[in-house]
Amino acid sequence: MQLSKYISDLLYRYECVIVPGFGGFVSSTISSTVNHFTHTFNPPSKILSFNSQLKSNDGLLANYIAASENISFEQAVSKIELKVAQWQSSLKNENIQLNAIGILSLNKENKILFEPIETINYLASSFGLENFQSPSIKRSKYNQKITQLETTEYRKSPSYLKYAATIAAFLTIGALSWNSIHQKQTLILAEKNQEIVSKKIQEATFIISNPLPEINLDIVKKELPKKFHLIAGAFGEKGNALKKVNQLKRKGFNAQIIGINKWGLTQVSFDSYTTRKEAVEYLQIIKKSIAKDAWLYIK
Known part of the structure; x- marks a missing residue:
C-alpha cells in the first residue's frame, strides 16, 4: 500500500x-x-x-x-x-x-x-x-544619465529659449489640468453606464430552448491481478478454513480462501498483493509480529 x-x-x-x-x-x-x-x-x-x-x-x-x-x-x-x-x-x-x-x-x-x-x-x-x-532595474544609473543630459542642454540654450520654455511649461500645465478634468468627467459617466449595464445583466434570465444532452461516461478501472498471497494456513476441512478466514477478518486482514493445493488442503491467506516487493515487505512484518510460519505463495 x-x-x-x-x-x-x-x-x-x-x-x-x-x-x-x-x-x-x-x-x-x-x-x-x-x-x-x-x-x-x-x-x-x-x-x-x-x-x-x-x-x-x-x-x-x-x-x-x-x-x-x-x-x-x-x-x-x-x-x-x-x-x-x-x-x-x-x-x-x-x-x-x-x-x-x-x-x-x-x-x-x-x-x-x-x-x-x-x-x-x-x-x-x-x-x-x-x-x-525578473531582471533587476538599475534606476540610479538611468537617473544619473538623465540629470547629465538636462544640465548640458540647459547650459547650451540661449536665455530667450529659457523664457520660452517657461511659458510653454505653464501652457502645458493648463492644458493638462483641463484634460484631467475632462477625463474625470468621462470616467464618472462611463462608470455609471457600466453600473446600469451590469444591473440589467444581473436581472436578465437566459433560457436555452435546445440544451445539449447529458453525456455519461462509464470508466472501467482495470486492476492488476493479485497473484502474490501470504499463506496463514492449509486445512483438511473447509469448515476450519472458513473459521480461520473469519478470525483473520476480525483482526483487520483481507483474508480469503485461495484454493486447494495438490495435497487436497484448503489454503487461507492473510492478504494478497499485485507485486512481489509489497508482498515480501508485509510477509516480514507478519512473521515478526503475528505468525512465524507464514509464507509466500505465487499463484
Whole structure:
C-alpha cells in the first residue's frame, strides 16, 4: 500500500494529516515571497512540518483509505499499523523517502527528523502558478544619465529659449489640468453606464430552448491481478478454513480462501498483493509480529 500517496492527496485539502501511532504531517500557509538576490518571485504556498506528538487516530486517513480501496475501516487501520511498523523498522537502518512529501530520518536521540520536498505546492489556490525570475532595474544609473543630459542642454540654450520654455511649461500645465478634468468627467459617466449595464445583466434570465444532452461516461478501472498471497494456513476441512478466514477478518486482514493445493488442503491467506516487493515487505512484518510460519505463495 502506497501510504504516502494517500497522505499527499489529503494534504491538498486538510492542514493536518495524522498517521496513527506514528505522527502528523502539518501544513501552514505562507504569502508570496521575493528573493532580492536571485530576483525570483514565489507564489503563495504551504510548507510542511512533522509533529511526532500527534499520534491519536482521528479517522481521517483510515476513512480515506477505506473509501479508496473499498475495504472496511478496521481493515484500513490494520494496513496503516503494518505500514507504520515497517517504517519504524526501516528508520533504524536508513532514511525513508515519502513520494511528494519529504524524507524521514532518525537523529542520535532516536527522534524523527523531517525534510520536506519544496518543489510541491499543496496550496490549492496557487495551482498552476510557478516561480519566475525578473531582471533587476538599475534606476540610479538611468537617473544619473538623465540629470547629465538636462544640465548640458540647459547650459547650451540661449536665455530667450529659457523664457520660452517657461511659458510653454505653464501652457502645458493648463492644458493638462483641463484634460484631467475632462477625463474625470468621462470616467464618472462611463462608470455609471457600466453600473446600469451590469444591473440589467444581473436581472436578465437566459433560457436555452435546445440544451445539449447529458453525456455519461462509464470508466472501467482495470486492476492488476493479485497473484502474490501470504499463506496463514492449509486445512483438511473447509469448515476450519472458513473459521480461520473469519478470525483473520476480525483482526483487520483481507483474508480469503485461495484454493486447494495438490495435497487436497484448503489454503487461507492473510492478504494478497499485485507485486512481489509489497508482498515480501508485509510477509516480514507478519512473521515478526503475528505468525512465524507464514509464507509466500505465487499463484
